[in-house]
Amino acid sequence: EENFGQNYPDSMRSVIINPVRDVFFDIEVDQSAPPTVGRHARPIRTKISPDFFELHEALRVPDLQVRVLGYPPELLERYASLRSRLEKTYWFLPFNSMDVTAFLRFVQVYVYRTHPGFTEACGVSVGKAMAAGIPPVVDARGGLTSLVSHGSTGFLAQTLDEFQGPVERLLKDRSFRLDMGRAARQWARENL
Numbered sequence: 001e002e003n004f005g006q007n008y009p010d011s012m013r014s015v016i017i018n019p020v021r022d023v024f025f026d027i028e029v030d031q032s033a034p035p036t037v038g039r040h041a042r043p044i045r046t047k048i049s050p051d052f053f054e055l056h057e058a059l060r061v062p063d064l065q066v067r068v069l070g071y072p073p074e075l076l077e078r079y080a081s082l083r084s085r086l087e088k089t090y091w092f093l094p095f096n097s098m099d100v101t102a103f104l105r106f107v108q109v110y111v112y113r114t115h116p117g118f119t120e121a122c123g124v125s126v127g128k129a130m131a132a133g134i135p136p137v138v139d140a141r142g143g144l145t146s147l148v149s150h151g152s153t154g155f156l157a158q159t160l161d162e163f164q165g166p167v168e169r170l171l172k173d174r175s176f177r178l179d180m181g182r183a184a185r186q187w188a189r190e191n192l
Helices: 024-025 052-059 073-085 100-105 124-131 158-170 174-191
Strands: 036-038 066-068 089-093 109-112 134-137 155-157
Touching: 024 100, 024 124, 024 174, 036 100, 036 124, 036 134, 052 073, 052 158, 066 100, 066 158, 073 089, 100 124, 100 155, 109 124, 124 174, 134 158, 158 174
Parallel strands: 036 066, 036 109, 066 089, 109 134, 134 155
Antiparallel strands: none
16 A cells, blocks of 8 residues: 555546535435444445444444445345344345435444455545535545544544444534534535
């Protein structure tokens, strides 16, 4: 990662992020819903972290709902093998089952942890969540570090513990979550 782009001429070192459509800036998140975290992505193999369930089960938030739009088949296989031990409510929605804007209305915190073997170059889905005013808690790797200003527009994390604290705080402190969501939306409006 530290050598990313070093073999390219200066004229080609810019990263072009697909602009976030205006519709994402008009999303009103349902703040009265049960505590909800979510993520969406095209269902790419190996993209979702192998500790997906451990991360969400460790969150000390009563009645937490975890929503995923677009999932790889192996995530459902892991869910089937662990279901009897899981305490949270999980929603797995096929990618084409719901528009992303509709999905984001039901998400209060955007949790984006990827597989260690996958490096996110651009994080368009994180940008969409930010444009919708949803504070993200994301991997402190790759291009995601350019999207999120730690502690201001969201949180960067590496370990499960580093994900757990910010997610719990955002879900438990509505005022803090709304303030950070507004900052994320403003950043997205100015930069994406």
